[in-house]
Amino acid sequence: MQNPYKPDLMEIIGVRQHTADVKSVRLRFKDAERAKEFDFRVGQFGIFSAFGWGESTFNICSSSTWRDHIEFCFRKVGRVTDALWEAGEGDTLGFRGPYGNGYPMDEWRGKDLIFLGGGIAMPPIRCAIWYALENRADYGEITIVYGARTVGDLVYRDELEQWAGHPRVRVVQCVDPGGETPDWKGEIGFVPTVFERAQVAAGNAVALVIGPPIMIKNTIPVLERLGAKMSDVYTSLENRMKCGIGKCGRCNAGPAYVCKEGPVFTFENLRSMPMDY
Amino acid sequence: MSERISKNDLRQRAGEWIAAGKAVAGPVQVKPGTVLYAPLAAADALLLDGWIRPSNSIKEFIFPRHEALYGYRIDGAGITLDDLPAEIPEQIIVGAHPCDASALPILDKLFNWDSRDDFFNRRREATTVITIACTAHDEQCFCTSVGLSPAAERGSDALLVDSGDGNYEVRILSEKGAALFGAAVSGAAVDSIAPDGSALSPAPAAGAPERRFDPAAVAEFAKEHFEDPFWREHALACVGCGACAYTCPVCHCFDIVDEGNPRGGVRARNWDACQFALFTLHSSGHNPRPAQGARQRQRIYHKFFMYPEKFGETLCTGCGNCARNCPVGLGVLPLVSEICHAESV
Numbered sequence: 001m002q003n004p005y006k007p008d009l010m011e012i013i014g015v016r017q018h019t020a021d022v023k024s025v026r027l028r029f030k031d032a033e034r035a036k037e038f039d040f041r042v043g044q045f046g047i048f049s050a051f052g053w054g055e056s057t058f059n060i061c062s063s064s065t066w067r068d069h070i071e072f073c074f075r076k077v078g079r080v081t082d083a084l085w086e087a088g089e090g091d092t093l094g095f096r097g098p099y100g101n102g103y104p105m106d107e108w109r110g111k112d113l114i115f116l117g118g119g120i121a122m123p124p125i126r127c128a129i130w131y132a133l134e135n136r137a138d139y140g141e142i143t144i145v146y147g148a149r150t151v152g153d154l155v156y157r158d159e160l161e162q163w164a165g166h167p168r169v170r171v172v173q174c175v176d177p178g179g180e181t182p183d184w185k186g187e188i189g190f191v192p193t194v195f196e197r198a199q200v201a202a203g204n205a206v207a208l209v210i211g212p213p214i215m216i217k218n219t220i221p222v223l224e225r226l227g228a229k230m231s232d233v234y235t236s237l238e239n240r241m242k243c244g245i246g247k248c249g250r251c252n253a254g255p256a257y258v259c260k261e262g263p264v265f266t267f268e269n270l271r272s273m274p275m276d277y
Numbered sequence: 278m279s280e281r282i283s284k285n286d287l288r289q290r291a292g293e294w295i296a297a298g299k300a301v302a303g304p305v306q307v308k309p310g311t312v313l314y315a316p317l318a319a320a321d322a323l324l325l326d327g328w329i330r331p332s333n334s335i336k337e338f339i340f341p342r343h344e345a346l347y348g349y350r351i352d353g354a355g356i357t358l359d360d361l362p363a364e365i366p367e368q369i370i371v372g373a374h375p376c377d378a379s380a381l382p383i384l385d386k387l388f389n390w391d392s393r394d395d396f397f398n399r400r401r402e403a404t405t406v407i408t409i410a411c412t413a414h415d416e417q418c419f420c421t422s423v424g425l426s427p428a429a430e431r432g433s434d435a436l437l438v439d440s441g442d443g444n445y446e447v448r449i450l451s452e453k454g455a456a457l458f459g460a461a462v463s464g465a466a467v468d469s470i471a472p473d474g475s476a477l478s479p480a481p482a483a484g485a486p487e488r489r490f491d492p493a494a495v496a497e498f499a500k501e502h503f504e505d506p507f508w509r510e511h512a513l514a515c516v517g518c519g520a521c522a523y524t525c526p527v528c529h530c531f532d533i534v535d536e537g538n539p540r541g542g543v544r545a546r547n548w549d550a551c552q553f554a555l556f557t558l559h560s561s562g563h564n565p566r567p568a569q570g571a572r573q574r575q576r577i578y579h580k581f582f583m584y585p586e587k588f589g590e591t592l593c594t595g596c597g598n599c600a601r602n603c604p605v606g607l608g609v610l611p612l613v614s615e616i617c618h619a620e621s622v
Contacts, residue, residue, distance in 0.1 A: 001363055001395045001399065002392075002393060002395055003346065003347060003360070003395070003396075004392045004393070004394065005346040005347070005533065005544070005546075006346065006347050006358060006360075007358075009356055009358065049535075049544075051349045051351055051356050051535065051544075052349070052351060052535050052537055052538075052539065052541075052542065053535055054533070054534055054535045054544075055533055055544075056560075075560070077560045077561075078560055081560070090354050091354045092354055092355060092356040094356075212561070212563075213563065238559055238561075239557065239559075239565065240556070240557050240558060240559055242531065242532055242533045242549075243531070243533065245391060245392045246387075246390065246391050246392075247387060247388065247392075247394055247529075247531075248530060248531050248532070248533070248546075248549070249529060249530035249531070249549075249551070249579070250530055250549070250551070250556055250557060252575075252579070252583060253565070254503070254578075254583075255582065255583045255586050255587070260391065274503040274504070275503070275504065275565075276503075276565050276566070276571075276575075277565050
């Protein structure tokens with residue numbers, strides 16, 4: 001009997017704390033054969049579990065070009081993430097996946113890439129950034145605008161610095177007014193306005209926009225003004241999930257199972273779907 | 278030539294199946310006024326007449342309320358996963374209603390699209406469903422509005438039709454049914470119903486509930502009026518108890534949880550329901566369906582628009598359990614009646 005709910009066992013080989021309540025975890029399959037055959041597309045997600053506490057859904061935030069491990073990033077907000085917070089190197093977690101559609105990185109070849117993220121939305125963008133950087137010749141100009149409420153809420157700050165050092169990559173970091181520290185060198189303002197001030201050409205660009213609903217709502221008109229086509233503007237939905245395989249009945253946004261037809265949608269798709277996310 | 282069996286003989290057969298060690302379930306009066314599908318310890322308890330339909334559905338014998346998916350053992354940093362004993366005893370459900378039996382082929386599609394859910398499949402295969410055609414209905418019955426009828430054969434392994442003289446005409450509809458009654462299959466169960474109702478089985482003498490609405494019109498309303506105040510207004514009374522989903526033959530949403538102690542336990546799936554506020558709550562605090570109106574809409578939308586779009590089936594068999602079990606008078610038929618009233622369809 002096949003059991004699609006039974007996870008792979010993975011060993012924690014690294015933990016990084018990004019903020020007071022955000023950590024990322026690096027995992028390796030315990031089964032060497034499974035590790036060898038495992039493949040995924042950036043933008044896909046996994047269902048990760050702490051045994052005794054339960055399962056939670058997170059984007060696989062490492063690049064699919066990294067063959068020896070996967071990573072996920074989480075904020076400590078509840079029962080399962082409290083248990084994940086306590087887990088350390090050498091501990092065992094469960095993983096099911098990869099699930100969902102992922103970003104169409106092949107279709108994005110030859111385009112400029114605009115990444116717009118807010119808060120804890122950096123991890124699902126980070127995997128695409130690394131993928132693009134590791135296939136650098138395939139993509140044009142890369143712009144990354146990332147903001148959080150306060151300096152202390154920014155995640156992957158070291159990697160943001162690293163990316164800024166790459167040729168043809170522009171990184172703009174911002175924090176909400178009042179969220180800055182005396183030594184803050186980035187912008188002060190919200191992602192949509194900071195992005196508009198950055199004067200990025202969007203005519204030949206694909207944009208990936210992930211963040212809180214209010215950020216997305218205010219960023220889309222900016223992209224439209226810059227000439228982006230809504231069929232080239234993508235996001236990743238976060239509907240609550242349990243099974244990840246189109247059975248448990250809770251993640252649908254209108255007629256689409258986010259776990260199967262998503263989580264990645266274009267805004268052209270979303271505009272034809274009812275507001276159920 | 279069809280077989281016949283008397284009511285007494287049917288009860289006696291059920292007794293023989295129980296005596297042979299098979300798990301047999303059927304309608305049982307569990308307390309005055311309450312009939313449930315329940316395991317039968319003795320055939321005497323089997324209720325054949327004098328009630329409309331049980332308050333639950335037969336889905337719980339194939340998709341149990343609680344089902345362990347695998348076990349886990351925790352030993353320091355080490356985890357061991359255990360497959361759980363997969364021996365599923367052969368079971369017989371006797372006295373199912375057509376609105377219960379027909380739920381099973383509808384659910385087959387969900388549990389077998391994309392990836393197979395063998396937890397469902399193995400119980401489905403181990404189950405023989407003997408259906409008794411309805412001879413009575415109440416004001417909540419609406420099988421004829423969703424392409425079924427009081428004598429619909431779909432999903433049954435045998436259909437027993439009361440011939441009014443203390444006997445049932447036995448229609449054997451599958452090999453499983455044939456094996457139980459020692460008779461030949463007399464015809465395949467009607468597995469698809471033409472929109473004009475042409476494939477409907479004839480209703481027994483007592484008559485069928487009148488057709489109350491057109492499911493396509495309900496689908497159209499749910500799709501076109503997604504943001505309509507209709508849902509909020511008509512869901513004001515909803516207390517979000519989930520009784521509609523739990524007693525529905527086709528509602529299948531589930532949760533996955535860990536149950537155990539610090540040394541180990543099982544990861545299990547439990548029934549869940551779209552009427553609960555936590556059902557879609559994000560960890561950020563955002564909830565795409567923040568109030569009961571959106572949750573009632575989801576139930577109608579899923580049954581009449583989303584499921585038909587995906588699987589070509591209405592996710593409703595017209596049993597009326599949602600309305601009968603609702604503490605505040607909601608349910609599919611009451612809501613759909615309001616839709617028809619709003620739309621004059």
